[in-house]
Structures are given as C-alpha cells and as structure tokens.
Amino acid sequence: MKFLSYDSEQKQESETEIRNVELETIHLFVQTWVPDFLFRSLRDPRFPYHLFQWEEIIRFSFWAPDTWQCYGAFTGTRLDGLLCLGIGEDKLKVEYLATAPWNYSDVGKMRGIGSGLIYFTVINSIDRHHQGELWLDATPDSEGFYKKIGMIATGNVNDSGLKEYAMSKNEANSFLEKFKKHVTK
Amino acid sequence: MKKNIFSKLFSRELPEGPVEAGQTLGMTPESVLERYFANRNAILSLLRIYSNLSLSDVAKELGISDTKLEEIEKSDERVPFQLVPKIAEVFNVDLKALLVLLGHAQSGDRDDKYREFSALPIAAQYSGPDLTKQEKVDLEELFKIILAEMKSREGENEI
Numbered sequence: 001m002k003f004l005s006y007d008s009e010q011k012q013e014s015e016t017e018i019r020n021v022e023l024e025t026i027h028l029f030v031q032t033w034v035p036d037f038l039f040r041s042l043r044d045p046r047f048p049y050h051l052f053q054w055e056e057i058i059r060f061s062f063w064a065p066d067t068w069q070c071y072g073a074f075t076g077t078r079l080d081g082l083l084c085l086g087i088g089e090d091k092l093k094v095e096y097l098a099t100a101p102w103n104y105s106d107v108g109k110m111r112g113i114g115s116g117l118i119y120f121t122v123i124n125s126i127d128r129h130h131q132g133e134l135w136l137d138a139t140p141d142s143e144g145f146y147k148k149i150g151m152i153a154t155g156n157v158n159d160s161g162l163k164e165y166a167m168s169k170n171e172a173n174s175f176l177e178k179f180k181k182h183v184t185k
Numbered sequence: 186m187k188k189n190i191f192s193k194l195f196s197r198e199l200p201e202g203p204v205e206a207g208q209t210l211g212m213t214p215e216s217v218l219e220r221y222f223a224n225r226n227a228i229l230s231l232l233r234i235y236s237n238l239s240l241s242d243v244a245k246e247l248g249i250s251d252t253k254l255e256e257i258e259k260s261d262e263r264v265p266f267q268l269v270p271k272i273a274e275v276f277n278v279d280l281k282a283l284l285v286l287l288g289h290a291q292s293g294d295r296d297d298k299y300r301e302f303s304a305l306p307i308a309a310q311y312s313g314p315d316l317t318k319q320e321k322v323d324l325e326e327l328f329k330i331i332l333a334e335m336k337s338r339e340g341e342n343e344i
Contacts, residue, residue: 041214042278050211
C-alpha cells in the first residue's frame, strides 16, 4: 500500500509505502532509530518516545509468520514507521506500532505515518473478515492519537498498566472514509 | 538518516531478548546504549556526528588532544568526571541525562511511563566527598561543589 505523507521540514507531500519487513529493516532500525532516539533523549530527557526492541519483534515475525506479522513504512529508503500485527482467529491486534523518533510529536518531520499504518491495519482486518475491527494497548502519550482516529477505551488495562483501545466496524469505516484520499495505491 | 556513519558504533551481534517482557513501555536510554552500542563512550561519537563537529573541533573545546578524545570515544572507561559538564555544553545536551549515560550517576526512581526524572533520583557515584541527601537534589549545584573540590586538588587529577 502507498499513501501520501507530509514532510513538515520540506513542506511537501511524499509517498510512503507500507510493505513487509526484511532482515535489512532490522539494520535500518538499529542504525537510524536507535541513535536518533538517544540523541533526542539527551537533548530532552522528557522526550516521551517509547523505543521498542523492534529487532526482536521483527525476528519473531520471521519465526511465527502466521500469528505475528510486521510491516515497515518506507519513504524512499528511510524507515519512517513500524507495525506488528497479532493475527487472532476472530480479531486483529496491533501488537506494536511506532513512527520513527524523528517523526514523533506535533513538530515531527513526517506527518501521517501512524494514520497510514492504522489504515493498512483496518484494510488487513477487512481482508481477514474482521470487518475492520482491531484493538491495541496504548502507551499513555499515544492515547490522544488513538482517540483522534476514533478508537475507544474498553476499560481494560494490561499488565504494564496500558489501556486497551478498540476500533469497531463503524469507527473503522469512518476512519477509512477520512483517510482514503491520501491513499495512492 | 546517517546510517552508514554509525555502523561502526554498534555491537557486531545484537543481543537476543524476550519479545514480551518489559516491552510495552519501551527501553530507557541507558538500556538502549547498553544493548546496541559496542561501548559506553560511543555516545560521544554519536553526539559529535549528530552535531556535525569534527574530532578536532570537540577536542579543542574540551581542552584535550585529538588522540585523547579518540581514545576516550573508543573505550569503555568512565569519561573523566570534570569533562562531563563541558561535553554537555559543547553538544547542547542535558547534563543529568549525560551523567547517567556515561555511568557517573543513576537515574533512580524514574517514571518509565512518562520518561521523567523525579526530583530526588540522581545519586552521584564518584569517589569524591560524601554527599548529603539535600545535595543530591540538584546535581548541577553538586557539580559546583565537586569541581571546586577538584580545583583545590589541582595537580592530583589529570585528565
């Protein structure tokens, strides 16, 4: 899938592609996300970004491709986002979703990466006959984003204290309608 | 984003770890440094590259030779304490966070959910004078005390 993201530094739209991760994606993560995260954390110790161990998450997807699928959002050769889906029998869970550290927050470089990954997930859910429904455990600072795209807190909290959010069929359709103008392929 | 420049800084083999345990809140900068980098002081190379400064530029600012800086960047030895405030200034980074990453301090009761340092978290871990609880509250103030102590011992500590 390809969609238009917005480069707030260049002040222009770019095309971002979501595709399956490869071994090279792990190298991209380590060599671009990791140093960028450290640099930003040193500049601002309150940088609220959550850097997951994506190399392990991606490796696991190679080992269990039927239940754990990872995708990257690439703008050219740059890895701008990562997504890991847990494939259940009756519903689809977003296990991990992240935009790159340089895209994080309102002043980040690329806009629309998270929404593009959610759109991709909704389509994936429909393809699996789950009607666009999906759920996830949201980190505290990402709850605003999930609310904004129409997801609703279920009231459940996981072992790490993260609140569970869900997208229903109606919310999914509404989100698809809003985002589809950005989709190019 | 600077991919090729950094390749030498990383561990040759990525450590393996559980996918689930402690994952959902992400890693701390300290654990990131330990997990991915070949040595602790590689953070200095990273800061230099991100700041677009040469080895000579930084060495000059720190008042040490290029060779000494290169040696420090490649080693796992603790960076001399008295250099840390200047390093923070040169790279325009947070002093407390740098102290933690360079192993001179601990982040203590950090609230992982919001990545904040709490008010009393950082305990200096150097072989200087004993510190009272009150002194630990503000590490920048502590630096003044420690550096004054070092100055009084001038000649004993070589960088």
